[in-house]
Amino acid sequence: MxxxxxxxxxxxxxxxxxxxxxxxxxxxxxxxxxxxxxxxxxxxxxxxxxxxxxxxxxxxxxxxxDYRRSFELMYQASMQGHAAAQFQVGQAYVNGQGVERNFEEAYAWFLVSKENGNPIASRGIQFMESKNLIEKSRMDSITQRANDIYASTLNKKGFEYDDTESSQNVSGIAEYCDMVMPTVDSVITYKKYGKPQSEARQLMIGMTDQRAIKMMNGVINWVWSTDVSVSEMSRYFKKKCLRQSKEVSFIFP
Known part of the structure; x- marks a missing residue:
């Protein structure tokens, strides 16, 4: 009653x-x-x-x-595609204001907010990465969560979500490596111009295939951790791909 x-x-x-x-x-x-x-x-x-x-x-x-009511309202606005509200939802998850603290959920919401055009979201992403609040081994799941959130919101401003996207089957290692290299080169470009990993990870927004997400995270982690010079990365990576080296095993199905 x-x-x-x-x-x-x-x-x-x-x-x-x-x-x-x-x-x-x-x-x-x-x-x-x-x-x-x-x-x-x-x-x-x-x-x-x-x-x-x-x-x-x-x-x-x-x-x-009233943190709880604030979070409820921010969430409602977020599901209508409000980028600033999406950032605030992420902030609430970081600080535990109105909702239980959850760093992975926060990172996913920051990704969605940034994809919808909110530049401040980059600061949230960079802060979380600088404090090592996210485990690299969990990035595949977090990126998939961001895609799921993005798919369920209205008035998307970034990539269109394609739920029919899937991996392509290719024949021959040379053909496969040729297909992979444009993606690898796009990640290397971010590193070349001094961009943070968080911006490179924006390339994954809109992906729905788990293997593709895993590969992208692997490429990004490799580019930012390898000792190979930026000018030699592309050539070096393709050589390793053609040899099916364990160093780049993350790109293989």
């Missing part, structure tokens, strides 16, 4: 508080007068309102802090 009353009260509020034309602007200002505007937008399902109200509750601006 109490649950029914709460639901009914929420419905009454949403009817009694119609969205006003100025609500979006007032909500974005994020001051002590923004709460009502953000609340009206949030109740209407507007992702900007959900994000704005979530920030007010997170920081305690004009209202008592």
């Amino acid at each position: 109490k649950l029914f009353i709460k639901v009914l009260a929420l419905l009454v509020i949403s009817v009694a508080l119609p969205v006003q034309a100025s609500d979006l602007q007032r909500c974005k200002v994020q001051n002590q007068y923004s709460f009502s505007a953000c609340e009206r937008l949030a109740l209407s399902g507007n992702p900007e309102g959900q994000f704005g109200l979530g920030m007010l509750l997170l920081e305690g601006t004009g209202v008592k802090k």
Whole structure:
């Protein structure tokens, strides 16, 4: 009965508080007068309102802090493709604010946020990597989780998710290595221009095949750990591929 009353009260509020034309602007200002505007937008399902109200509750601006409610609102906005909210969901998982701390889930959400155009997400990724909060052996699963999140959100701004993508069968080691090298070279390019591993891992967003994800993680880890000079990496890697060397075994099915 109490649950029914709460639901009914929420419905009454949403009817009694119609969205006003100025609500979006007032909500974005994020001051002590923004709460009502953000609340009206949030109740209407507007992702900007959900994000704005979530920030007010997170920081305690004009209202008592409520991490749990903030996380719920951020999550709702995130599932509509709101990149800034996706970053905040990741932050919540890092800090354990409103949700149980989970570094792997945080990293996955940062990947999704960055893919949807939020440059700040890179800082979250770099922070986690600098603190060794993610085990390299878990990166395949984390990347797959990021893909699953990305696939389930609306209004994607990055790569289109292709759930029909799969590995291609090729005949002959030379043909296989020729097919692999463009991908390897694209990763090497990131290293060549001083980009962090986290940016190279963005190449995996949209992948659905587990073997492809495993191969990409292997290539990235190899490029950033090998003593081979950047100028020689491509030639060296292909030579190892043609010999089916254990050093690059991660690229083979």
